[in-house]
Amino acid sequence: MSCKTDTVSDAGGATRCGPHHVAIIMDGNGRWAQSRGRPRLFGHHAGARRVREVVECCPELGVKYLTIFAFSTENWKRTQVEVAGLMSLFRRYISKEMKALAARNVRVRFIGDRVRLDAKLVKLMDQLEEETQENDGTHLTIALNYGGRDEVARATKRLAQDVAAGKLDPEKVDQETLPRYLDTHVLPDPDLVIRTSGEARISNFLLWQSAYAEYEFIDTLWPDFTSEEMGRLCRSYGSRDRRFGGVKT
Template sequence: MCGVDYGVAHVAIIMDGNGRWATNRGWPRLAGHRRGAERIKQIVRTAPDMGVRYLTVYAFSTENWKRSTEEVLGLMGIFARYIEKEADELASLGVRMRFIGERGRLDGKLARLMGGIEERTKDNTRLTLTVAINYGGRNELARAAARLARDHAAGLISAEDLGEEALAARLDTVGLPDPDLVIRTSGETRTSNFLAWQAAYAEYEFTETLWPEFTPEELAKILSRFGTRDRRFGGAKA
């Protein structure tokens, strides 16, 4: 598995099934989220050896605020501890860490930790790990459109330039290539408002595996299957 480049530069993952994994064992849902965070560490360590240069994971959606206060607060604590505990290792592995989503609603300490690790790892190039927290694709598009409207009103962009490139330049993911492959774990087959713009031409893979059980070996198998797909991006089949 290690050292094989499968030709997939950007993988995005909807990490689903943490709560179900814990519930199946009679454990609190937060135990599943903690195990899920451990799984991210393993995938981050091994993904570059498979040719992956960009890894984007869906950690907390704009809709996840509907969950219980206990679970939401617990998740925010897990995010903060992950950043604090993994900062040194991420830096030593050459991982750049980025966050997408709306930060205004997040706890101040968590937001500061996010900004700190982004600054610390900004020059790393082995892998870019992007974590979506308080993120929703529709919310991102609405915020980008609002920025575009403000820039137009301020005379920074002309009406003739109000196109796809201008909007894309105001998305949270500016500077990142679009994902080649989106993986969703846990057997669900929804896209759940994840990278609505960026994944327009991505390939999708849905696996029954719950996220805490998703291994580098399964990732390698999925990447290998990706190589057999004919990606035409709207063009005719040869």
């Protein structure tokens, strides 16, 4: 078997193909907090702390790219208290983790529409991207005010503008063209998408990019998700037969 992705070792020491790019829908923070009689924001803070453990385990698992879904374009529908608390949490997380991420050789990018985000948060996002832009270890992408449909709509608008400006021949537009306009244009497509908390839907996450991704829907609530479970899912991925529409020969 020839691996197109990196390798991981199973419990018996055998080497298997592991995912190069893992994307995670981090769900269940609110339910985790409520089950403990605490407010939903308590769960979001616990979830933010969990991100560090998952980022740190990526190198040993051969995961070069990690993309996490932090806040969707639909999350603005939540209460003003929760949204304001989340925005404060994002600012605190970036400020607190900036030096540690840089020291661990993590390259950080943000995807999503920044127009609706407050200026202080956007400034911190820009600063974190700049501080880590030379790093070549784990590539951490944080989807913030992100929605797959919104991303495709924005990409299509930019593509149409280039056509109107004469920069792009409409006759040459194909399925390889649009990805160059997506937020993720510098990233490979995800190999494995994980959703925590027992929900079995993709919630408008990486719609174009995950066309051939493998999915894992697990019951674990995000604040309880561990590096051990991440490793198990990466090993499980290695046993799958990925044919991309073809037939195994």
